[in-house]
Amino acid sequence: MASRLLQNINSPEDLRKLDKQDLLQVAKELREFIIDIVATKEGHLGASLGVVELTIALHYYFKTPEDLLVWDVGHQAYGHKILTGRRDIFETNRKLNGLSGFPKRSESIFDTFGVGHSSTSISAALGMAIASKLNGNSEKNHIAVIGDASIASGMAFEGLNHAGVTKANLWVILNDNAIGIDPSVGALKAYLSKSKIGVKPKQDNMIEALNFHYSGPIDGHDFEAIFKAFEELEKVKGPKFLHLITKKGKGLQQAEENQVTYHAPGKFDKTTGELLPKNNENLSPKFQDVFGLTLVELAKTNEQIIGITPAMPTGSSLKYMMNEFPDRAFDVGIAEQHAVTLAAGMATQGKIVFCTIYSTFLQRAYDQLIHDVALQNLPVIFCIDRAGLVGADGATHHGIFDLAYLRCIPNLIIATPSNEIELRNILYTASLGLENPIAIRYPRGRGLITDWQKDFQKVEIGKGKKLQSGSELAIISVGTIRTEVKEALQQLQQPEKVAHYDLGFVKPLDEKMLVEIFQQYKTVITVEDGVISGGAGEAVLAFANQHQFTSKIINLGIPDQFIEQGTTAELRDLAGISAERILEKFEQVLTKLTTR
Ligand SMILES: Cc1ncc(C[n+]2csc(CCOP(=O)(O)OP(=O)(O)O)c2C)c(N)n1
Numbered sequence: 001m002a003s004r005l006l007q008n009i010n011s012p013e014d015l016r017k018l019d020k021q022d023l024l025q026v027a028k029e030l031r032e033f034i035i036d037i038v039a040t041k042e043g044h045l046g047a048s049l050g051v052v053e054l055t056i057a058l059h060y061y062f063k064t065p066e067d068l069l070v071w072d073v074g075h076q077a078y079g080h081k082i083l084t085g086r087r088d089i090f091e092t093n094r095k096l097n098g099l100s101g102f103p104k105r106s107e108s109i110f111d112t113f114g115v116g117h118s119s120t121s122i123s124a125a126l127g128m129a130i131a132s133k134l135n136g137n138s139e140k141n142h143i144a145v146i147g148d149a150s151i152a153s154g155m156a157f158e159g160l161n162h163a164g165v166t167k168a169n170l171w172v173i174l175n176d177n178a179i180g181i182d183p184s185v186g187a188l189k190a191y192l193s194k195s196k197i198g199v200k201p202k203q204d205n206m207i208e209a210l211n212f213h214y215s216g217p218i219d220g221h222d223f224e225a226i227f228k229a230f231e232e233l234e235k236v237k238g239p240k241f242l243h244l245i246t247k248k249g250k251g252l253q254q255a256e257e258n259q260v261t262y263h264a265p266g267k268f269d270k271t272t273g274e275l276l277p278k279n280n281e282n283l284s285p286k287f288q289d290v291f292g293l294t295l296v297e298l299a300k301t302n303e304q305i306i307g308i309t310p311a312m313p314t315g316s317s318l319k320y321m322m323n324e325f326p327d328r329a330f331d332v333g334i335a336e337q338h339a340v341t342l343a344a345g346m347a348t349q350g351k352i353v354f355c356t357i358y359s360t361f362l363q364r365a366y367d368q369l370i371h372d373v374a375l376q377n378l379p380v381i382f383c384i385d386r387a388g389l390v391g392a393d394g395a396t397h398h399g400i401f402d403l404a405y406l407r408c409i410p411n412l413i414i415a416t417p418s419n420e421i422e423l424r425n426i427l428y429t430a431s432l433g434l435e436n437p438i439a440i441r442y443p444r445g446r447g448l449i450t451d452w453q454k455d456f457q458k459v460e461i462g463k464g465k466k467l468q469s470g471s472e473l474a475i476i477s478v479g480t481i482r483t484e485v486k487e488a489l490q491q492l493q494q495p496e497k498v499a500h501y502d503l504g505f506v507k508p509l510d511e512k513m514l515v516e517i518f519q520q521y522k523t524v525i526t527v528e529d530g531v532i533s534g535g536a537g538e539a540v541l542a543f544a545n546q547h548q549f550t551s552k553i554i555n556l557g558i559p560d561q562f563i564e565q566g567t568t569a570e571l572r573d574l575a576g577i578s579a580e581r582i583l584e585k586f587e588q589v590l591t592k593l594t595t596r
Pocket of ligand 1: 047073075076118146148149150151175177179180181248310334336361364
C-alpha cells in the first residue's frame, strides 16, 4: 500500500506534528488501511469507516492520552487503535493473543475504558470528569463518543441526566449515522433524523433541556467544521454536546449502500467491496434461523405470539417475524431492560412472548428478569442467543455466565437443547403455554442437522436423556457441547466403558435420571460451555450432595477467569472443553479407574 503519512504515525503526537491540510491524506490512508486489513482478516467495518475524520480530529485537537477519550461500544475504534501505536499489529485484531476488537485498558493507555456493551461511555466519562474535578483539575477534557442507537439506551439517558446537574468538563459527541447494526428505531431516532447539517433543532431541543450546551448538527466528515465546533465548545464550561452527522461505511461504496451487511461483512474484495462467495450449500442452518423461522411458523397458527428483540433483528433472526407480522414483532432498540419488562407486561395480558436476547446482553436486564418476570411467575419465553463461547468478539461478548446467573432464580425453567430439532421442539412446547418463564439457550452459528424442519413434538419439561450406556463412567453433557463430547467418545479406545447422558434442563433437573446415574456410577463428569462456578455441573454436584450420593464428580467448563478472543475452537481448547481436551480427560479418568 502506498502510504505517505500513516506509516510515520506511531502516536497521536506524530499526528499533531502534521499540518491541518495533511489530515485529508491521513484520512484517505487510514480508510485504506482499515479496508485492507478487514477485507482479509475480518471484523467490524462500517462503523470505523464512518468515524475516520472524527477519530483523526479528536487525536489531533485534544491532548490524548491526558485528555480522556471514551468510545461507546468500541467497534468503531479501529482508526483510534491504528493511530495510537497499534498499526503494525493491527492485523492481529480479534485473533487469539492479538488485539481485542474493542478498546481495552490493559492494551493501551489511550484506551481509557473497556467497552463492548453499549451506552456506557457517558457514565464512564462523567465519572472520570467528576474525579478530575475533585482532584482539582478542571482543564482536562473528558470526551464520550456515542452513536445514535446507543444514546437511546437507558444507561446513556441516566448519564446525561446526571451530567446536566454537574459542572463537569464533559464532552458528549453524538455520532449520528441513523443506524446501529440495523437501522435505529424509536422516537429519539425520529427526532434526530429531523435535524439536518446546519439546522439546529431550536424548539424543544431535548439536549439543551438536560442542561447541555448543544452544538451542531455538523458534517462529521468535514475537518474544518469539526475543528470549528471544537474551538467554540472549548470555551464553554460544563457539559457540552456536539452532534455530528456521518455516513456508516463512508469511503467504500458497497459498505455505504449495504450498511447492515457491511457492519461486519466477513472477507471481501478490498477494491470492489464484493463479498467473497461462501458455499452455504448443504450446510445445516444457523441456530438463529431455526429460532427465527420456527417462530414464524408458530406465529402463523397462534396469533397470541409476539417477538421482541433489543436491537438485534438481523443477528437474532427475529427479522423474519418482523417482515411477516410487523404488528407482532418489535425491535425496541438497545434497551434490554425495557425489552424484558415489556415482555412481562404483555405476558400479564395473555400474550405468548418470545424475547430473544444475546446471553451477554441479558446480563444488563438481570433485575427485570428477577423482579418483573420470575417473581411474578410470568411465562415469558427467553430465547438466549449466542450462549457459550462466541469467538472473535472476545471477553465482552462470550455467553458463558447465563447458566450460573439464571440457575439461582426461582420459578425459571432453563432448557438447553442440544441440536436444531430439540430447539425447534422446545420453542413449540413453550408456545403451547407454560406455567413458568423459561430460558432456552442456544449458541452462535450452525449445528449439524440439515433436515431440521420436522413435525413438532412436545417436550417434557425437566427431562434429560440417556444417549449411551457404559460400564465405568458417566458423562453428562449440557446443550450443544454434546457434539464435542460425542466426538471425544467416538475416539475412545473403550467406548463401552463410558455412558453418556444429556442433561436437557438445568432447571428443573431430571432428578430421576440423576438418581439412576449416581446409583450406577462411582465417577461422573459434567461438561458445559459456561462457567463452572455456579453452572450446571455444580447443580448436579449439589444434587448429589443433598441426596448423599458419594460418586466422584468432575465439572468441565469455563474456568474462573475471563476468556479473551480467538476462534471458538481455539477457546474451547484453552478452556478444556474441545473434543480433544475432553477425550484426554476421559482417558485420564478411565486409566485411574482401571488401575485402582
Ligand atoms: C448492551 C448492548 N446491546 C447490544 C449490543 C450490540 N450492538 C453492538 S453495536 C450496536 C449498534 C450501535 O449503534 P450506534 O450506537 O448507532 O453506533 P455506530 O455503530 O453507529 O457507531 C449494537 C446494537 C451491544 N454492544 N451492547
